[in-house]
Amino acid sequence: MLGAIIGDIAGSRFEGRRRNIHTKQFTFFHASCHLTDDSVMTLAVAEAILQCEGDYAKLEARATACMQKWGRRYPSCGYGHSFKEWIFSDKPEPYNSYGNGSAMRVSPCAYAANSLEEALQLCDAVTKITHNHEEGMKGARAVTTAIYLARRGKSQAEIRAYIKDK
Secondary structure, three states, X not given: OHHHHHHHHHHHXXXXXXXXXXXXXXXXXXXXXXXXXXXXXXXXXHHHHHXXXXXXHHHHHHHHHHHHHHHHHXXXXXXXXXXXXXXXXXXXXXXXXXXXXHHHOOHHHHHHXXXXXXXXXXXHHHHOOOOOOHHHHHHHHHHHHHHHHHHOOOOHHHHHHHHHHO
């Protein structure tokens, strides 16, 4: 999780550029680096998982509450229009998003789970509340799988093959 947040902040100054950066020679924490929506939502998902204390039956409701709380606390971090409306809604509903925001916030799912199956169940619970489009779900599941397998010592090639196969 810390890696996701550190990477997100370190890379924040490169977001939205027309040209990709293909070098490892850059200032890691530049003055123009900043907190982003992805880090805020990662923290919200982690809080929701912790609040469940191992009983994930209410994870969707906890994730919704935590994501709205954190989103409202940090409203100017770069949320997309639809997600920002969801944050401030009195009755938040999934809006069929297939964006990458769902994949950017799921690292806590891979850390809390005791099995890949459980990691994917947690991922689905925190993803479908907003990004319920099949592609949004698949992206979040791929990231969760990659993190879970990496934590279990699988190689990049093994992780790539597993995700490609599934």
